Amino acid sequence: MSTITASRRGVLAGMAALALPAATWPRPAAAQQKPLTVMLESEVVILDPHMTTAAITRTFAYHVFDMLYGSDAAGRVHPQMVDSHEVSADGLQWRFTLRPGLRFHDDAPVTAGDCVASLARWAPRDALGRMLLAAGATMAAQGERVFTITLTKPFPLMLSVLGKPNAPLPVIMPARVAAAAGEGRIKDIIGSGPFRFVVDRWKVGDSMVLARFEGYVPRQEPADFLSGGKVVQVPQVVLRAIGDDTTGANALVTGEIDYMQYLPFDLVPMLARSQGVKVMTLKGLDMxxxxxxxxxxxxxxxxxxxxxxxxxxxxxxxxxxxxxxxxxxxxxxxxxxxxxxxxxxxxxxxxxxxxxxxxxxxxxxxxxxxxxxxxxxxxxxxxxxxxxxxxxxxxxxxxxxxxxxxxxxxxxxxxxxxxxxxxxxxxxxxxxxxxxxxxxxxxxxxxxxxxxxxxxxxxxxxxxxxxxxxxxxxxxxxxxxxxxxxxxxxxxxxxxxxSRPAGYRSRLQGLVQSSFPIFWGVRLADA
Missing domain, CATH: 3.10.105.10 (Dipeptide-binding Protein; Domain 3)
Structure with missing residues (x-):
């Protein structure tokens, strides 16, 4: 059983154990200036992660937004934006404290009010969120960095839900952005994740650019699947919209792109033999x-x-x-x-x-x-x-x-x-x-x-x-x-x-072997 498969089994078990090993994780070297160019399963069309279960939107959201908790490779749920939490003896009140230094891509601080507004917007649109609401959840900010969730009956799945890897994701966005959207999709794509969406470089039908967010403060722990210190090693990730899979496979072979999420099945044997190309084939719950x-x-x-x-x-x-x-x-x-x-x-x-x-x-x-x-x-x-x-x-x-x-x-x-x-x-x-x-x-x-x-x-x-x-x-x-x-x-x-095999250039290092495309921690060696 692979490590990633183990992670999925842990998530299914609803594990919410917290582990906070003391460690440090350096910021990327300034010399790392090569952009990472990728072809994902499709073009990103819906940019609002609260509004769809589309996997491509989830991939976009994991890079641009951040979540209160995240799952590691063993299926445990760890604090991500949260610094600590407390639970009352009867299990009916949860008190969350955000870690200091969190900022949105417009340089505004992330506040408890933003978390409350984001969770209130997400919960009715998600099956697990609706279960949280059915437990009587009411949310309130208690200052700039503290918010509470009060229940009418215990909800043991709390941390697993707030850290779930499934779309729609309970990502955090500015309260003003959520309010301006009303019942529709958000207009301003502003998150607090390790990458920021560069709107003026978005060319529909061609490409999208995610730039390293220099104001992002990674956690101290090493990255572990969707948890830990999300350290970005490349200045940009360029998402290319390529017309068909065969053209994409050719671009991978020639080095025009560094990663292709879904390889054409009939070309996998040839790609596996191509110099400078590696094929990722996954089993179990990564199918x-x-x-x-x-x-x-x-x-x-x-x-x-x-x-x-x-x-x-x-x-x-x-x-x-x-x-x-x-x-x-x-x-x-x-x-x-x-x-x-x-x-x-x-x-x-x-x-x-x-x-x-x-x-x-x-x-x-x-x-x-x-x-x-x-x-x-x-x-x-x-x-x-x-x-x-x-x-x-x-x-x-x-x-x-x-x-x-x-x-x-x-x-x-x-x-x-x-x-x-x-x-x-x-x-x-x-x-x-x-x-x-x-x-x-x-x-x-x-x-x-x-x-x-x-x-x-x-x-x-x-x-x-x-x-x-x-x-x-x-x-x-x-x-x-x-x-x-x-x-x-x-x-x-x-x-x-x-399974859908992915392909990537051998110069791409640090890529998580998963059906989830994850680009923090990825480095590009010299060709």
């Missing part, structure tokens, strides 16, 4: 889960009986093969909603989800479906598109009318935010996001205002029970019951579990 997210709010999939037909039309091995995913980086079948090779892996409820196109056609004929168009939002050129096209073919054979609409990911994000005008979109997500009922996008957001709008009252109760479970055994039992309900109500249909 991804592919899903067909269904719209339960309108259209044909508002009928749960119609949604359930799709279980008969998906063969995961066939889907993965269609997407060009090689055997070495895929699992031919995984029935677990919460990831295979993971603490909560189970086949509970999967008995009726057997690939059987003839049975699917017969099942559709028994529903009230009358041939209404199923609108599938497809991301042009993605591996999800191949999986979606195969599903569309199977659906047509079963009697569905399918309208595939191909667009870029940014447009999908915009379209899927509306309750009407779409029926399904294929997507894939980080395993760390999908490996727990409390963070799985399409389970944790049950009965919430979240894209897809699936709702099961029994699942809502089970999620409450899971959050209050006393031990791992109890959590496993409740997770199995949640999975059974998910197979029954079909908020989503999995199309496979797989």
């Amino acid at each position: 991804f889960q592919g899903n067909f997210r269904l719209n339960a709010a309108s259209g044909p999939f508002a009928d749960p009986a119609v949604r359930a037909v799709l279980w008969k039309l998906v063969d995961q091995k066939e889907m993965l093969q269609a997407a060009g995913i090689e055997p070495g980086v895929r699992m031919d079948h995984c029935a677990a909603f919460f990831m295979c090779d993971a603490p909560l892996a189970s086949d509970a409820g999967a008995g009726s989800a057997k690939f059987d196109p003839a049975a699917g056609k017969a099942a559709l004929a028994r529903t009230g479906y009358k041939g209404e168009p199923v609108v599938m939002l497809q991301v042009a050129g993605s591996i999800s598109q191949a999986a979606g096209s195969l599903l569309a073919q199977r659906m047509r054979e079963a009697g569905f009318t399918v309208d595939e609409q191909v667009m870029d990911w940014g447009t999908v994000l915009q379209r899927r935010s509306r309750k009407e005008g779409w029926s399904v979109f294929p997507v894939y997500s980080n395993g760390v996001d999908m490996a727990s009922p409390l963070t799985h996008f399409y389970v944790s957001n049950n009965c919430a205002d979240y894209t897809g709008w699936s709702c099961s009252e029994p699942m809502s109760e089970l999620l409450i029970q899971f959050a209050a479970a006393p031990d791992d055994a109890a959590r496993a039992r409740i997770a199995a019951a949640i999975q059974e309900d998910a197979y029954r109500t079909t908020p989503t249909v999995m199309w496979g579990q797989f």
Whole structure:
């Protein structure tokens, strides 16, 4: 088991132990002047980390914003912006003190009021945040550096929630920025993280620049995954928007870029042999889960009986093969909603989800479906598109009318935010996001205002029970019951579990081996 995999297991266990080893971590050498040029999974379209679960926004946010707590490689949650905290004997009042010297990118100090405003804005938009609010949480500033969270009932997950690695992230932003946004997205992208967003160098469709924030004061501890001293060793990270993966792979080989988040599967063997290129292949919870997210709010999939037909039309091995995913980086079948090779892996409820196109056609004929168009939002050129096209073919054979609409990911994000005008979109997500009922996008957001709008009252109760479970055994039992309900109500249909190899130049040193792109601590040696 890799170190990073261990970190994910620790997060799932809800560990919140604090460790503060005494250490020092120097600022980067002034001679380090080379910018780091990277190609991420897509262009960053949504810059507001409170407003989306998109992984690309999370990657952006981890560099530009900061959080009160962060997870280390063993899954423990450590203070990040917080200096210390105290908890009352009855567990109902938490008192947090910020560490001194925190500043936003506009040079304003970070205050307790900013933390209260940020958490109040984030919590209603996040599944775990809503659980915190359900525990009666009220937040108040008690001075410039101290704020409190008062509860009506104990909430043992407090530190795990404030330090969660899952989007939407509970990042801290200026209170004035949060207030100016109202119910919309923030306009001023001002964080207090180790990088600052250079707005006047943002060229939509071309590039984005994150510059080292000279006013950032790292923690004294060495960096450890998402916690510790985030020391930036490069003056800038340039995020390149490159038209297609093949062009990106060529740019990696020639040294035009230093890092590519997702390598084309068919080019991985060649890239692994290329001089100066290294390939990062990850397993376990650093793999991804592919899903067909269904719209339960309108259209044909508002009928749960119609949604359930799709279980008969998906063969995961066939889907993965269609997407060009090689055997070495895929699992031919995984029935677990919460990831295979993971603490909560189970086949509970999967008995009726057997690939059987003839049975699917017969099942559709028994529903009230009358041939209404199923609108599938497809991301042009993605591996999800191949999986979606195969599903569309199977659906047509079963009697569905399918309208595939191909667009870029940014447009999908915009379209899927509306309750009407779409029926399904294929997507894939980080395993760390999908490996727990409390963070799985399409389970944790049950009965919430979240894209897809699936709702099961029994699942809502089970999620409450899971959050209050006393031990791992109890959590496993409740997770199995949640999975059974998910197979029954079909908020989503999995199309496979797989790894997405990343590639980077060998001159890039200090890169964390993770499915999360992390660029603090990275150094560029001479070519």
